[in-house]
Amino acid sequence: MAPRSCPCGLPTPYQDCCGRFHRGEAAAATAEQLMRSRFSAFAKGDEAYLLRTWHPSARPARLGPDRKMRWVRLEVLESTGGSVVHAEGTVRFRAHYVERGRVGEQEEHSRFVRYDGRWVYAGAL
Structure with a gap:
């Protein structure tokens, strides 16, 4: 059986995609990569990585994730800046979830900045 694709939406197995960030083996090189890895952390319930x-x-x-909510799909709609040469960037995305059997989505335009040399989530715009 082939490994499942990463929750972030890329066609790479989780272990080789966002899993390496969650395990601390690598750091996100771009704001979009960090945003994708944070979505995967929500999907996997990795509160430590999110914080x-x-x-x-x-x-x-602390976060105290809602166990009744399951994050199921991510759409990256747009990103600005946030590359390996930038100090800040934005990512607009739509995250799909299922909560108590009902489907829903959350759209956000997020801001990311470099802090101590790494990308971090700085909040919604």
């Missing part, structure tokens, strides 16, 4: 990749000025003390 590690949140800018300290806006980071909550």
Whole structure:
């Protein structure tokens, strides 16, 4: 049986895609890569990774993910900046979920910045 594709939407197995970021083996090279890895962390329930990749000025003390919500699909709609040569960038995305048997979606335009040399989530625009 072939490994399942990563929750972030790329056709790469989770272990080789966002899993390496979650395990701390690599850091996201772009803002979009970080956003995708954060979506995968929500899908996998990896609260520690989400908190590690949140800018300290806006980071909550804890998340306490909703176990009744399952994140199922991600669409990246647009990104600006956020490359290996930028210090900040934005990603607009639509995240699809199922909550108590009902499908839903959340659209957000997120801001990412470099902090201590790594990309972090700085909040919604």
